[in-house]
Amino acid sequence: MEITDIHATPGYSGFFFDDQRAIKQGAQQDGFTYDGDPVTDGFDEIRQAGETIVVDVELADGTHHRGDCAAVQYSGAGGRDPLFKAEEYVPVVEGAVTEAFVGRDARSFLENADALEELMVDGGRLHTAIRYGVSQALLAAAAHAEGTTMTDVMADALGTDPATEPVPVFGQSGDARYINTEKMFIKGVPVLPHALINSVEKIGQEGETLLEYVEWLRERSQELGPDGYEPRFHIDVYGMIGEVFGAPYDREEVVDYFGALEEAAAPYPLQIEGPMDVGDREGQIESMVELRQGLADAGVNVDLVADEWCNTFEDVQAFVDAGAADLVQVKTPDLGSVHRSGQAVRYCEGTDTRAYLGGTCNETETSARACAHVALATNAAQVLAKPGMGFDEGYMIVENEMRRTVARRAREQQLADTDEITADD
Known part of the structure; x- marks a missing residue:
């Protein structure tokens, strides 16, 4: 079943982005926020609202399958990718990413996920948050196309035998x-x-x-x-x-x-x-x-x-x-x-x-x-x-x-x- 389109919508994530370096350097909490100036590139405040891009992969049968781009609370710290600002990356998802995946077979999850990892835009790899969210949508789309669970699609891709009880x-x-x-x-x-x-x-x-x-x-x-x-x-x-x-x-x-x-x-x-x-x-x-x-x-x-x-x-x-x-x-x-x-x-x-x-x-x-x-x-x-x-x-x-x-x-x-x-x- 072919991928026919990919849509991207800015949204909120489940918590906040925090400037870890500023906090470790002694920034004091003021209620739920922090006093002081951020020190990590990209931050406007020490604590600011978390963001996501809601990704929908559309298939030839008219169904839509979702993944959410997300980055960690302490973005930009410890060698991680920079702060993820959704509005800046929507054009990347609806542009280069969509162009790369429209027409692909949704059932080929591993091939699609590997292609996503290798995709270069403006000479660099996609932000980790984009790869994370788009791959979730590709996984959900593959499960739908195969009529099975995302667990089974992932297990087939990795060559594993899934757990028969919930993981702790x-x-x-x-x-x-x-x-x-x-x-x-x-x-x-x-x-x-x-x-x-x-x-x-x-x-x-x-x-x-x-x-x-x-x-x-x-x-x-x-x-x-x-x-x-x-x-x-x-x-x-x-x-x-x-x-x-x-x-x-x-x-x-x-x-x-x-x-x-x-x-x-x-x-x-x-x-x-x-x-x-x-x-x-x-x-x-x-x-x-x-x-x-x-x-x-x-x-x-x-x-x-x-x-x-x-x-x-x-x-x-x-x-x-x-x-x-x-x-x-x-x-x-x-x-x-x-x-x-x-x-x-x-x-x-x-x-x-x-x-x-x-x-x-x-x-x-x-x-x-x-x-x-x-x-x-x-x-x-x-x-x-x-x-x-x-x-x-x-x-x-x-x-x-x-x-x-x-x-x-x-x-x-x-x-x-x-x-x-x-x-x-």
Whole structure:
């Protein structure tokens, strides 16, 4: 079935763009905004409304299939593409992208997605947000043309056997790290709470505030969680442990702090994302390896999660090859086309690094649903609840999409098995 047109409409995403450098340099919150001037190119304010381009791929049968272009909350930081402004990129989608794909067979998802990754405009590759959104629409169009699920299309493209149960969902609390986390406990969310520890104030001058928070997580989970609840705690510290303690990261003071965090979380496992941010990929890898080895030598069982400077498929490869993390976040908007995220998850297979299919609060319900299918197709270790920072909505979207798909695939398999038995008789 041919692609006949592609349409692009500016819209809003599920959260905001934040100037991470300005925040790390001490910008103070004023209600929901921040005081001060932005320091990252492209920003007009330290916090500004998130944007998306709603992409519709039109097929010859008159149907339209949607994908949403999205970029991460901290755009322009850590080696990422610059701030995504929808109005600037609508002409690119309705121009060069449309010209490249009209007339193509919608069923050829992998071929189309690869062509999208290779498409050059004005001498450069498309912004990651464009590749991300258009590829979602191509995936949805392929599923429609084939009469199957996006999970099956992605699995065929990657050569995988999809998960038969929903992938564990990772809930993010935003700054409401107590109220939203209590919601997660009540719902029995398997991985939580993210917690948004992005300032020295939130971690404590000597790390004491985070330590108290982890103790609270353990105690409150036991009070509110369902019977048999065994959560995995995952906290993103945005490099703040490095800010508080500094290098080298395998020294006794740092390792002892991680040991205290492990003890505070026990008996539940603990994952710390982005323990430091040293400013470049190679330095980040070296520092993560140093810390990971120090923890291993001391018998401290806290998993490290790579995020900063682990943006592209090539970055994921570099972190995995170096053994720099127990998990790598596959930050879906930063990898471009959604199949590249699937390939990144697959790259972790056979290594001692697990794949966390992440993304950002600053996405949409459409991109979140597409990622739920990538998670199922690859059987990732965990998948992020998104978009937004309210928790409930993102969790509902991702969890329900996976449950719906697993149930549909089970029904279709049962029918196929029944038809096969009937044919044999």
